[in-house]
Structure formats: structure tokens, C-alpha cells
Amino acid sequence: MALHSSEYEEIERLAISPLYARPRAVQGMPATAIPEDGMDPLVAYNLIHDELMLDGNSRQNLATFVTTYMDHEAKLLFAETSDKNMIDKDEYPQTAEIEARCVRMIARLWNAPEGQSAPGTSTTGSSEAVMLGGLALKWRWRQRRQAAGLPTDRPNLVMGINVQVVWEKFCRYWDVEPRYAPIEEGRLQLNAEEALKLVDENTIGVVAILGSTFDGSFEPVQEIAEALDALAASGGPDIPIHVDAASGGFIAPFLDPDLTWDFRVPRVRSINASGHKYGLVFPGVGWVVWRSPEDLPEDLVFHVNYLGGDMPTFALNFSRPGAQVIAQYYTFIRLGREGYRQIQQVCRDTAMYLASVIADMGPYELLSDGSELPVFLFRLKPEVTHYTVYDVSAKMRERGWQVPAYSLPDNLTDVSGLRVVVRNGLSRDMAELFLADLARATQFLESLSTTLPHDPSHTESFRH
Numbered sequence: 074m075a076l077h078s079s080e081y082e083e084i085e086r087l088a089i090s091p092l093y094a095r096p097r098a099v100q101g102m103p104a105t106a107i108p109e110d111g112m113d114p115l116v117a118y119n120l121i122h123d124e125l126m127l128d129g130n131s132r133q134n135l136a137t138f139v140t141t142y143m144d145h146e147a148k149l150l151f152a153e154t155s156d157k158n159m160i161d162k163d164e165y166p167q168t169a170e171i172e173a174r175c176v177r178m179i180a181r182l183w184n185a186p187e188g189q190s191a192p193g194t195s196t197t198g199s200s201e202a203v204m205l206g207g208l209a210l211k212w213r214w215r216q217r218r219q220a221a222g223l224p225t226d227r228p229n230l231v232m233g234i235n236v237q238v239v240w241e242k243f244c245r246y247w248d249v250e251p252r253y254a255p256i257e258e259g260r261l262q263l264n265a266e267e268a269l270k271l272v273d274e275n276t277i278g279v280v281a282i283l284g285s286t287f288d289g290s291f292e293p294v295q296e297i298a299e300a301l302d303a304l305a306a307s308g309g310p311d312i313p314i315h316v317d318a319a320s321g322g323f324i325a326p327f328l329d330p331d332l333t334w335d336f337r338v339p340r341v342r343s344i345n346a347s348g349h350k351y352g353l354v355f356p357g358v359g360w361v362v363w364r365s366p367e368d369l370p371e372d373l374v375f376h377v378n379y380l381g382g383d384m385p386t387f388a389l390n391f392s393r394p395g396a397q398v399i400a401q402y403y404t405f406i407r408l409g410r411e412g413y414r415q416i417q418q419v420c421r422d423t424a425m426y427l428a429s430v431i432a433d434m435g436p437y438e439l440l441s442d443g444s445e446l447p448v449f450l451f452r453l454k455p456e457v458t459h460y461t462v463y464d465v466s467a468k469m470r471e472r473g474w475q476v477p478a479y480s481l482p483d484n485l486t487d488v489s490g491l492r493v494v495v496r497n498g499l500s501r502d503m504a505e506l507f508l509a510d511l512a513r514a515t516q517f518l519e520s521l522s523t524t525l526p527h528d529p530s531h532t533e534s535f536r537h
């Protein structure tokens with residue numbers, strides 16, 4: 074039905090009315106049911122954009138490992154390709170090709186043996202990558218046990234108690250007993266001795282973390298591998314290692330090329346990393362690569378049609394955007410190894426600088442110093458009793474900084490610290506501003522004559 078001229082006038086009147094004076098802008102936001110009528114896209118955009126201001130500024134979020142800065146050109150590609158479905162290999166063959174190039178580049182970065190193709194895939198992040206890595210370990214263990222006529226009902230996985238929560242999830246979802254090695258004062262990660270105490274014939278693998286979420290430290294992959302080599306050589310079980318290099322997988326190859334943690338260690342059968350952490354891409358993309366085709370059991374792999382041919386896939390999700398994979402490829406070719414090296418070195422230098430200044434402030438002591446991941450953990454000295462790390466964290470929030478305070482896992486739950494994650498984009502200038510704010514916050518808390526009221530929510534351990 075044609076519109077009447079009065080309706081045209083009404084539409085025109087609304088179109089030129091001031092944005093925040095339009096009818097929808099002076100009402101509350103729909104929160105429970107899809108509204109009957111739509112609204113002007115500009116009004117909808119601005120209302121949502123404004124609500125999101127309450128999230129704070131992601132660049133001041135020193136809690137997250139996830140990339141918060143990308144080049145303008147990367148953002149352009151990201152926006153242009155967010156309609157591509159990663160799973161539609163046949164419909165988007167060039168996106169599939171770019172994913173395959175990234176897998177090859179990452180396998181080479183992690184020193185996969187030459188001459189055999191290292192299978193791998195992009196994922197939504199390290200969490201999915203970890204699930205896939207863990208599943209391959211479980212399948213391989215079961216195959217070995219079945220071939221030997223041995224029971225397969227009690228698989229276990231050995232790791233430090235400091236693992237990221239995704240490993241706990243993996244064990245619960247896939248019915249694997251988690252065996253956590255304890256941490257202690259002065260050692261916040263797994264070592265060979267503790268790993269050896271927990272392994273047995275039912276161990277599907279040992280997880281070593283390159284870049285512990287809690288303090289940024291690298292676990293000694295080579296040392297753990299040598300201990301497992303000796304165990305196997307003495308007739309014990311032959312146990313593979315999966316390296317959770319969620320953050321370190323894009324740090325160590327550029328800054329510590331001589332550190333042997335990757336496929337140069339024969340016992341390392343698979344590695345995951347988050348492209349959206351130090352891979353320098355917005356969320357969410359992760360990667361998992363196996364040393365050789367035999368490390369990825371064929372019955373975990375599904376086959377999809379690709380250019381009329383066959384494309385093997387291994388994923389928990391089906392549809393997901395291709396944009397992140399394309400942005401990863403952009404970042405690889407835009408930066409090159411040298412660009413990555415420079416960025417990660419600046420991050421490490423900034424982290425170590427921040428850590429050293431904080432250590433000199435007086436009330437703080439370092440639990441790590443940013444010399445592995447550009448991440449450090451610090452706590453209050455025992456003599457500081459009238460305020461806590463949670464108070465420091467809350468005070469820093471007043472200036473927009475997000476610095477999480479949390480207690481360490483079992484054995485050290487009485488130790489609470491503050492963690493700073495330095496990422497690409499935290500310039501020296503921003504670092505100085507952060508330090509000035511921390512000094513002011515600390516001065517204020519030091520000047521208090523009474524203890525601040527206790528907030529019970531502050532006793533939870535960190536699940537980041």
C-alpha cells in the first residue's frame with residue numbers, strides 16, 4: 074500500500090530529528106523480547122555503542138592476554154571477511170588455502186620435522202585447540218592399549234595445578250582423570266620430578282605449559298621430556314607431551330630461539346597456541362599442530378568437500394568466521410619474523426621495566442619478572458597488613474586500569490598477587506602513566522590508618 078504524504082513528512086521529520094531526541098532513544102533498551110517494530114540503524118548503533126562504553130577501555134585491560142590492537146589494514150580485512158564461514162572450504166577455497174598456509178608457517182615456526190607434513194588446524198582459540206590435542210592423546214593411548222590387549226577405562230592426564238581451566242574442562246568433558254602436580258613457594262610450575270611422580274601406564278600424556286597463565290613462566294619442556302625419555306628407556310610407559318603454548322608459542326620462537334620446547338624435542342607430539350594472544354589477532358583464533366600424521370588418529374578426522382576434492386577437518390565447532398584466520402595471515406606477512414621479534418621484545422622490555430619499578434616501590438615483591446612471557450605477578454610484602462592486593466586492584470580501576478588480583482592454586486591459596494599482562498600497544502608512555510597511577514594508589518592505601526572493609530568476593534581464585 075502506497076504511503077500518504079503525511080507519512081512521508083513524518084519519516085522526514087524523524088530522519089532529521091536530533092539523534093538522542095528520537096522516540097527510541099528516550100526509551101529503555103529492549104532486554105527480554107525482540108521488539109515488535111524496528112528502529113533507525115543510526116539510533117540502534119549509537120545506543121548499543123554507548124552501552125558498551127561501560128566495558129571500559131580494552132587497551133587499559135592488563136588482565137587479558139587477548140590482542141586489543143591491530144593495524145588499520147588488518148581491521149579492514151577483518152571487517153571485509155567476517156561473513157566468510159571457515160567450514161565452507163568448497164565455497165571459500167581461498168580462505169581454506171590461507172588457513173593451510175598459516176598451518177604450514179606455524180609448523181615451521183615450531184620446528185616440525187622437515188619432509189613430513191605436520192597436520193594442524195585453526196580453532197576458535199586455545200580452548201578448542203586443547204580439546205583437540207587432548208582428544209588425540211586419549212585416542213592414541215587407547216589404540217596402543219587396545220593393541221596390547223590392556224584395559225582402557227582409566228585414562229589420566231598429568232599437568233601442573235597451575236594449568237588453565239580448559240584442561241580441567243577437557244578432563245571432565247572427556248572422562249579423563251586429571252592428575253595435578255602441586256606448586257610451592259619459589260616454583261609456580263610443573264617440573265620433571267613432580268611429573269614423574271604422577272605418571273603411570275594409564276597416562277595419556279603430560280601437559281607442559283609454555284607461559285603459565287598465573288605468572289608467565291615457561292615450564293621446562295626439555296627437562297620433562299628427558300625424564301620421560303629415561304622412564305621409557307627403563308621399560309616404563311612411553312608418554313607423549315602436549316605443549317600448551319597458548320601464549321608462549323608466539324613469544325619463544327622470536328625471543329628465545331635456542332630454548333628447546335617445540336618439535337625439536339622428539340617427545341613433543343602436539344602444540345597449541347592462541348593466534349588471538351601473542352599471535353596478534355583479535356579474538357578468536359587458535360592453532361593446534363601435530364608433529365606428524367600418525368599423532369592425529371584418522372578416526373578423529375572428518376572429511377568435507379573441497380574444490381570437488383577431499384579436505385580433512387578436525388574441529389569441535391562447525392561454522393565460525395574466517396576473518397580471524399585471514400587477519401592471522403595478514404599479520405604473518407605484514408610483520409614477518411623480524412616484525413614479530415621487535416614487537417615481542419618491546420613487550421618483554423616493557424614488562425621487565427614495569428616489574429623492576431614496582432619492585433622498588435616499597436610494599437611490593439615480585440613473584441615473576443616478565444622475562445619469559447611479558448607477564449609478571451607481584452604481591453604485597455608480608456608486613457603490609459592494612460590493605461590487600463584486592464584493594465590495589467580496585468583502586469586502579471578508578472583510573473580505568475584493570476589489573477586482576479587473585480590467589481594462587483592449591484598449596485599456595487594463601488598467596489594473593491596482582492598480574493600484569495603487557496601486550497602490543499602498551500607503549501612506554503602508557504607504561505609510565507600506569508606506574509604513576511599505581512604509585513598514587515599505593516600512596517593512598519599506605520596512608521590509611523585503618524584496614525579497609527573486607528570484600529568476600531575477593532577470596533575466589535582466578536579463572537582467567
Ligand SMILES: Cc1ncc(COP(=O)(O)O)c(C=O)c1O
Pocket residue numbers: 138197198199200201203237239282284285286317319320347359537
Ligand atoms: C596456558 C593457557 N592455555 C589455554 C588458554 C585458553 O586459551 P583461549 O582463551 O585462547 O581459549 C589460556 C588462556 O589464557 C592459557 O593461558
